[in-house]
Amino acid sequence: MAKGTVTIQTDRCKGCGLCIQACPQHVLAFTEEFNARGYRPVQLDERAHACTGCGVCAVVCPDVVFTVYRQPARRAA
Amino acid sequence: MNILLEHETPATDLDQMEIVYQRPDALTDLATHYCPGCSHGVIHHLIAEVIDELGIRSHTIGVAPVGCAVFAYKYFNLDSCEAAHGRAPAMATGIKRVLPDHIVFTYQGDGDLASIGGNEILHAALRGERITVIFVNNAVYGMTGGQMAPTTLAGMKTTSSPAGRNPLTQGYPLHLTEMLATMPGVAYAVRRSMHSVAETRKTKKAIRHAFTAQQQGLGLSIVEILAACPTNWHVEPADALDYIRDRMLPEYPVGDFKVSEGLGDRRLGD
Numbered sequence: 167m168a169k170g171t172v173t174i175q176t177d178r179c180k181g182c183g184l185c186i187q188a189c190p191q192h193v194l195a196f197t198e199e200f201n202a203r204g205y206r207p208v209q210l211d212e213r214a215h216a217c218t219g220c221g222v223c224a225v226v227c228p229d230v231v232f233t234v235y236r237q238p239a240r241r242a243a
Numbered sequence: 244m245n246i247l248l249e250h251e252t253p254a255t256d257l258d259q260m261e262i263v264y265q266r267p268d269a270l271t272d273l274a275t276h277y278c279p280g281c282s283h284g285v286i287h288h289l290i291a292e293v294i295d296e297l298g299i300r301s302h303t304i305g306v307a308p309v310g311c312a313v314f315a316y317k318y319f320n321l322d323s324c325e326a327a328h329g330r331a332p333a334m335a336t337g338i339k340r341v342l343p344d345h346i347v348f349t350y351q352g353d354g355d356l357a358s359i360g361g362n363e364i365l366h367a368a369l370r371g372e373r374i375t376v377i378f379v380n381n382a383v384y385g386m387t388g389g390q391m392a393p394t395t396l397a398g399m400k401t402t403s404s405p406a407g408r409n410p411l412t413q414g415y416p417l418h419l420t421e422m423l424a425t426m427p428g429v430a431y432a433v434r435r436s437m438h439s440v441a442e443t444r445k446t447k448k449a450i451r452h453a454f455t456a457q458q459q460g461l462g463l464s465i466v467e468i469l470a471a472c473p474t475n476w477h478v479e480p481a482d483a484l485d486y487i488r489d490r491m492l493p494e495y496p497v498g499d500f501k502v503s504e505g506l507g508d509r510r511l512g513d
Contacts, residue, residue: 221263
């Protein structure tokens with residue numbers, strides 16, 4: 167199971183790609199389709215399971231399209 | 244509306260995860276009008292996060308500038324007003340004096356603050372007004388089409404300096420924050436940059452310190468932020484960050500030019 171994930175408000179994304187460049191796990195890519203504003207938004211690609219929910223994408227995003235989720239820290243057994 | 248895309252973790256998994264980042268309360272739910280890759284959007288959410296973390300949204304008042312960020316009052320979910328071009332520090336002075344228990348900040352670009360508003364910021368600093376100034380420096384006039392600003396780099400091509408800014412006839416770049424740091428009324432004067440994730444996080448800390456300085460009544464606090472303008476620099480958004488690092492940083496080094504000794508949570512990191 168992925169350590170974390172993100173949801174993306176694709177209708178808000180302007181396709182600047184800053185998150186793609188910043189993502190340390192390289193799990194973000196542009197979609198093939200255009201959104202209503204005429205941009206190609208980002209999405210998690212087939213490596214989505216590698217997302218750690220670090221939130222770097224949310225830091226650099228000018229349009230605040232990311233909501234970042236992370237697995238709660240596992241308690242010691 | 245959050246859209247879950249094909250490759251994302253199914254929604255059932257999201258229930259078991261905790262949210263570590265979401266849209267700050269201090270931002271409204273409007274899409275911004277900024278160009279793709281513009282640093283204004285990032286700086287907006289950094290300020291909003293700081294306001295949320297400090298819990299001051301109910302008594303914070305923003306003053307929007309003229310320039311690209313003219314609609315900042317629509318994007319911040321708090322009381323705001325719109326100042327005449329460059330006059331945000333004067334307006335903030337009035338608001339702060341009438342409502343001294345409120346936190347008042349101005350959000351200004353370099354054309355607004357360093358050019359037409361040079362007089363206002365200078366004298367607000369001399370008076371030591373207890374306001375916070377967020378100074379977004381992208382070295383051009385953005386909204387009007389990329390003309391030369393006082394902060395434009397020597398040799399930089401703009402629509403009004405097509406051969407590159409020649410300091411002999413068009414002057415040298417203005418280092419406003421260093422200038423303000425010499426004034427006794429200024430409590431906090433620093434420059435930060437947006438060219439990397441680490442620097443962006445440092446920018447957020449600096450904004451936090453600037454608001455804290457105002458809460459402690461120490462004087463005027465200013466954070467200059469080197470910001471990307473991909474449209475008027477005619478580069479891709481990702482390349483604009485390299486432009487900040489390679490071209491702007493040598494002229495405008497990041498650093499703390501003045502930090503008042505009384506500033507409380509200075510040790511929280513920088």
